[in-house]
Amino acid sequence: MPILRDWRLTFDQAQFMQEYGHTFVRILRRPGMPEVFDATFREIAELAEPAVIWESFPVQEMRHEAVILAGGQRIGNGPVTTVMGGASHLAIGVCTVGAAVSDRIHEHKEAGEVVRSMLLDQLGTLAVGQLSQRFYDWLKTDATSRGLHISTYLSPGESEWSVRDQAVIFDLLDATQIGVSLTESLLMKPIKSLSLMAGIGSQPMGVPGTTHCDYCTMGDRCPFHGKHAGI
Numbered sequence: 001m002p003i004l005r006d007w008r009l010t011f012d013q014a015q016f017m018q019e020y021g022h023t024f025v026r027i028l029r030r031p032g033m034p035e036v037f038d039a040t041f042r043e044i045a046e047l048a049e050p051a052v053i054w055e056s057f058p059v060q061e062m063r064h065e066a067v068i069l070a071g072g073q074r075i076g077n078g079p080v081t082t083v084m085g086g087a088s089h090l091a092i093g094v095c096t097v098g099a100a101v102s103d104r105i106h107e108h109k110e111a112g113e114v115v116r117s118m119l120l121d122q123l124g125t126l127a128v129g130q131l132s133q134r135f136y137d138w139l140k141t142d143a144t145s146r147g148l149h150i151s152t153y154l155s156p157g158e159s160e161w162s163v164r165d166q167a168v169i170f171d172l173l174d175a176t177q178i179g180v181s182l183t184e185s186l187l188m189k190p191i192k193s194l195s196l197m198a199g200i201g202s203q204p205m206g207v208p209g210t211t212h213c214d215y216c217t218m219g220d221r222c223p224f225h226g227k228h229a230g231i
């Protein structure tokens with residue numbers, strides 16, 4: 001089961017302020033806050049340990065909203081077969097930026113460093129989003145080099161695809177190899193982790209030009225909508 005660790009994530013403070021600065025305007029007027037921002041940007045760059053575990057699974061058939069894999073496992077509902085219909089394989093992966101980021105968010109919170117905890121939390125979310133987009137781009141390049149097509153990617157729980165399928169993904173992949181586990185309530189630990197799935201096949205799949213955000217139940221209410229490419 002391939003594990004990829006050689007990712008270079010970028011944290012551009014100027015770009016972040018352009019995108020999200022409006023939510024921090026009042027906070028940044030407080031004494032010492034610009035320094036807190038600088039320190040937190042250094043912190044995310046130091047603490048993030050990006051890793052991805054993934055595998056390509058042959059598809060046996062698609063039945064209504066579900067995909068039946070060659071091993072007999074059933075995965076998907078909601079928009080999965082609309083997006084991945086016609087795929088011969090499913091690429092399934094778990095991405096994480098590691099436990100150190102989540103631990104530090106918790107430590108700042110415990111120490112009453114609310115702004116620092118909140119900012120690091122947001123940067124951690126952007127970091128794992130960026131990692132999932134980089135991994136998807138990597139899959140796309142690989143598929144294209146083999147003359148294949150790839151669908152957009154989806155994550156359980158983001159769209160109408162039920163979060164319950166996290167359990168199927170964690171049965172298929174031994175994500176403990178990159179330090180990620182699934183709790184009984186289907187939350188990934190460490191929290192700054194994401195699972196994703198994309199279809200690979202000889203013909204184009206899904207609706208051209210759409211992304212996972214177009215299928216997400218958060219829609220435009222999400223501050224990160226369409227921004228998984230990172231900062």
Ligand code: SF4
Pocket residue numbers: 158212213216217218219222223224225226227228
């Ligand atoms: S809308 Fe937000 S939560 Fe939904 S997939 Fe896009 S970035 Fe993720």
